Amino acid sequence: MGVFGLREEEIKHAIKVLGREPNDLEWSVISVIWSEHCSYKHSRKYLKEFLTKAEWVEQGPGENAGIINLGDGYRIVFKIESHNHPSAVEPFQGAATGVGGIVRDILALGARPIALLDSLRFGPLNKGRNKYLFEGVVGGISFYGNCIGVPVVGGEIVFEECYSSNPLVNVMCIGLLTPDQKSYRGRAEGEGNLLLLVGAKTGRDGLQGASFASEKLDEEVHKKRPSVQVGDPFLGKLLIEACLEAASLDGIIGIQDLGAAGLVSALSESARRGKSGVELILDNVPQREENMSAEEILLSESQERMLLVVRPEKIDKVIEVFRKWDLEASIIGKVISKERFVVYFKGEKIVDLPTELLVEGSLIFDPPYTPYEVPSISSDLYNSIKEEHIANFVEVLVEDLLIKESIYRKYDYSVQTNTILPPGLGDSAVLRIKGTNKGIAITTDGNGRYCYLDPRKGAIYSVAEACRNILCVGGRPLGITDGLNFGDPSDPKVFYQFREVVKGINLASRVLEIPVVSGNVSFYNGQGENTIYPTPIIGMVGILEDINYLITPGFKKPGNLVYLIGDLSWLSLGGSRFIKDIFNKVVGDVPWVDLIWERKLKLFWEEIRKEKGILLSAHDVSEGGLLATFLEMAFWGNRGVRVDLPDDKIEYLVGEGSGIVVEVEREGEREFLERLGKYALKAIKIGEVTDNEFVISPYIKTTLSELFKRR
Amino acid sequence: MKVGIVIFPGTNCDMDTYHALKIVGLKPVYLWHKEHDLKDVDLVILPGGFSYGDYLRAGAIARFSPIMREVVDFANKGGYVLGICNGFQILLEAGLLPGAMLPNITNSFICKEVYLEVLNNNNFFLRRYSKGEIIKMPIAHKEGRYYISQKELEELKENNQIVLKYFGENPNGSIESIAGIINKRGNVMGMMPHPERAVELFLGSQSGINLFLSFLDEE
Amino acid sequence: MKKWTVILEIFLKDGIFDPQGKTIKDALHNLGFKEVEEVRMGKVLKIDIYGDNKNEVFEKIKKMSEIFLANPVTEDFNIRVEEE
Amino acid sequence: MKKWTVILEIFLKDGIFDPQGKTIKDALHNLGFKEVEEVRMGKVLKIDIYGDNKNEVFEKIKKMSEIFLANPVTEDFNIRVEEE
């Protein structure tokens, strides 16, 4: 194959650093590992800015996943990953292998995968291939996740024109390390240690997957697409069990998954991290197909494979574990002290490259960027809002709940028996940690509309929203994994979006003191007119030091008081679901968000959640405004609400912005207000929980039973 | 009572089942599919999951596992065997229970809490429930539509072998809403819902606990 | 021994509801193919196998199907043996 | 218009890994059927459809397969039209 996808300057750079012209195979190796997907050449510089440390962070970015400490020896491992391009071509397998891939990143740290979340974006279901893509992706996630017995406990679904034909499929996986478990790193070190390739045989699947994910998805690519990778969840499950069993033995130095760019990236990256080199005997790689060339074996992206670095004296014991699970386990080479990536095939040395050149040696690109203007909400539009639009919007929101339900019913969310707050019932999923009183809260949040209208504010908003979502269920936020989805970085507008989004995430994460411990970047999603909205997905994990801190969003008891923490005047129609769904426009200023306020809210909440019985339910204001918040709290609690808005400003009903709605008992009201006062937070009393009555005056007067007839 | 939990390749509810048994005070042992040793257990549980990925048909490959020969012998001698979800499917494939499973009528995987009616409590497994009791438990399966020929169905009814029925909605289209059956002798039971996921209140329901409590030795 | 390719088709028995077939039929109608009256979906296996003669191969596949590849309670199968 | 029955077989393209086929092959070996060399698993549809002539029916099914029933990226299909 030789050189592919590299620019003139990169080719010159490689030759200069190496001091010679690489051979054909070496060019292939350099080309895949310098692809955007593997080298992060457009993003590396910016990602370095993130806050990545805190007292409770055990591992930040740079490894296969991040680790945070929950105390008492329990640690949580997590990362998000996109599989957008493969899912656009073959949605079922694309999504399935996406799940398999992120699960193995978690496994590489020696942790048992305990939960998955899927953040999805599609074009409208009634257009083109979107329904096919949607059903395929959900089917693929369900197929893989259910089979390996890792519950899908949450996620998101958004439909928007810009994702037509270029869906976003981001999957986050969470793993657990118990006190008796060692954590591992993707590291090859110690001269003479052996490289053990385990799991599936290597076939010709997914050749060039990494570079494919680094290209625009045009018609051409559709035709010359690489051979599709097929997931085998059955083998994936065996690999999880076998790796965990092996990880409990002595003598394993490092564990690394095989993802994009297969053996090339797994070996060179772990060698680089271990400040060592590797010598690979390609003939020893178990092959599924006949007559595979060196290049095919090296670059194959066959699924369900892992690399273990093992001390020679322990190798037999480790291999035995994989035999027990009927998996391949072959010694394919060894660690050497020279920091080089060396490959032998049929007795000949065919690759000999410095690992530094491969892993950190690519050129860094910092392309030009330009800000752009977006339209505001015209007064014509504003004045054309009518009563019937509200009724239609209620329909939309109820329909939304049903679509979400139709998705998570296809996922096994209760396996592993830890899911205390299952999908569809809260702002975050909550899992208990067996053997402790602890729980964790997990969420993914992203708002492409906001980020398109104002990338920096949109990103800040997404982090703040994720934080509120963790708080709402009674958690304390501990860490972020960010999935950054963008268009073509050589488009100055796109690069502007990228820079601003990273700045926004960074700012919010610093003010809120929630470090970024892992993440993923996916460029080249759509192009020109069809470029996607900048869509950062914030995956966040928080701790419930005691699962009794759990707060659920459903209204509890008629007669209880309903407060909005925040201010009605913050709610805005800019970029809102309402304007989008009713007028099909994405316009206006995105809602105001004040990080200092969010920080105070966080501090207030981290304290009050520990007092049993003050906050009886809580739910943040997000898409769909207070109307959606009330509908959901009613739907989930099977109780109604009577709300009196002080004014008939439409923003109050369907405008979006910061804020949390809470339910407090009359007896707890004083205490609640005092504590709010302590943190100088504002709140207004806006209503009362009812039995069946659902009233938001002056707009809506109906009943629960009427609203949810279709349930 | 000594309880054994079989692990097939692809089983994924083994640890959940273990956890549920531990809650009632039992200390089960794991049984490995490649072995022929039932380790002197008094009760064998085939737990849920995706043995062999459910490739071809749920349970079709697992039933040929070495351990299944022992399980069949054990059952034929009167030993207690409980199949949950995938375990139920394996028991059907192995012929220890009559009938077969088909893909859900919805053509998709279904994960939700359902209500069940206990039709027959006059057996070892369900004796701690009362007849007619309505209980809540999660289901999570893709092939849970129980099917049996009309003639055999009549037989099941005559012998009171239908022990659990879906109450209200029949989620997967099972014939006569059947959720669980027992063999004639009363020592082999299969059920699609997951009792091991319903043993702690904060998981949504505790109605599975009585099933596991029935494995405790009588005082 | 010669090598044979066998095509084994497995369908749900007539009279057993086939949700997949129904879903596909509905989708085809939505796409405008109204002339489709019914769709049933089954599994098909392509098996490469060594054997002395066609009959022997046929009998072997029949046996595999009866004990393993098809479920006698719910499925019917048919076998086509082709020489390579 | 006559009624036709069409058998449409859809398999993963050669070279694309078929985990189900592989697992079934392994199971057959364990059952003693060592003479099985390879198994690939696919879908088969039995479609009842109205149409004027064989050719028209064939073309229609071909179109359905191309746009909906099969995924051209990963699957090959073949069509057999039978008169009822």
Ligand SMILES: Nc1ncnc2c1ncn2[C@@H]1O[C@H](COP(=O)(O)OP(=O)(O)O)[C@@H](O)[C@H]1O
């Ligand atoms: N947006 C981001 N924020 C923080 N860390 C990131 C981000 N993108 C990538 N990383 C980190 O860079 C490293 C390489 O990421 P990736 O190539 O996705 O890993 P893998 O090959 O294991 O899938 C990982 O440590 C990942 O956590």
Ligand SMILES: [Mg+2]
């Ligand atoms: Mg990795």
